[in-house]
Amino acid sequence: MTDLFIHDSAARTTRRFEPIDPNHVRMYVCGPTVYDLAHLGNARPVVVFDVLARLLRRIYPRVTYVRNITDVDDKINARSRESGEPIGAITARTTEDFHRDMAALGALPPDVEPRATQHIAEMIALIERLIANGHAYAADGHVLFSVPSFADYGKLSGRSPDELLAGARVDVAPYKRDAGDFVLWKPSDDATPGWDSPWGRGRPGWHIECSAMSWKHLGEEFDIHGGGHDLIFPHHENEVAQSVCAFPGHGFAHYWMHNGMLLVDGEKMSKSLGNFMTVRDILDKGWRFGEAFRLLLLRTHYRQALDFTMAGLEEAKAELDDHYAMLSRAPAAPGGGIASQLADWAVAPLLDDLNTPLALARLRDLRTLENAVTVGGSPAVAMERARLTVPPAPGVAAKAFREAAGVLGVAAWNADDWLKGRAPRADAAVPGAMLSAQVSHLQGQAVASGQHDEEADIDAAIAARLAARKAKNWAEADRIRDELKAQGIVLEDGPAGTTWRRA
Ligand SMILES: [Zn+2]
Known part of the structure; x- marks a missing residue:
């Protein structure tokens, strides 16, 4: 069995991954709040955890990857009030846009994609447990989590009680017993979505949604919880508090993984700075830029800040052009033997806390090895790195390339379609890299007529x-x-x- 190491944000160290059940690995990642098109920062966790899910599936017999859709949230309500568009129409349209954009980035759908509005009963059940356990209280139509009731509060984010207090809102609502207490349930007026509950008609707070959906689909405890670094506090800190207090004796997520932020031209992306970009803005340049953006995301280690630039996107596209040119020339070759050995070598860096930059460097070495046979060039350095004493036979390095690229989810398209800018088809030689539904999403965008x-x-x-x-x-x-x-x-x-x- 291959050993996987991942950096656990909760332990603040890199740990060997030991699943609760080696026959069934379970992972939860926070998904989008659906009120607007996905921006570049939203795409990063989707791509990072897509690579992790692909890697886990290569190692373990069964993986359940859950990524939710937050379709009840005050941001959605506000958007509906501004635009006049009904809430259901906004969330349905934005969910479809999200699916289309993430497919264009080569992200496979999660195994389960629960929607918050379909888990209100679980949320109410969870809140009732918290009240019964003395960790929550109802006040003035609200239900609040009592932060002082949970001694480990602040442990995940590493915040001291003083910092936590400073982080709490300045204008403390009168119904709160403690300034740090957070909302589990709140009342809805007639113009706001609401559900009947023991505390009157209302709606859930954001944090309880993820505790309820992970519980429903993965159980009281599971292996990996992921999301963006910006979610550690308060969202993930609050998820821990809710889930651990609702199910005493269970550890909730055994490993916490967080991706770093995405900058644009060296600055935090914001509408006021004028550097705000959506994934759709990139796809408008052509479908091939979806995979180019994915490659760009994977060129930086997931825990580091990533600086997006248009020049970087063009460079990533050029790297893929070179990959596809190699694939289009390579003859077919059998798998197994040296091909398997080379594929394992290229994938190995992913076992070290998803070292995608090194895995991508090894893909370039495999390309060099294949090109040495078909178009010339010296394979000596690549051979040394791959610990080969004789160059591989024609097609063997390309075979290994395809297998390893399938774990990274890059070079997944038919090489001729890519090079000639045709409507894309999946590369039949990369099984499971792309689903037909994802391909048909993109075919509509490509130049097909004439x-x-x-x-x-x-x-x-x-x-x-x-x-x-x-x-x-x-x-x-x-x-x-x-x-x-x-x-x-x-x-x-x-x-x-x-x-x-x-x-
Ligand atoms: Zn969440």
């Missing part, structure tokens, strides 16, 4: 250029190349003739 005629025109231009070269009419050959370049068509002359790709 594509066939256009490709025939390009082939005709390449034939005309070849004829001009044979007639030593270099000026005409260059003119054709430049004309194609102006249309975004890049020609590559190789031993097997001229190929083309879309820039």
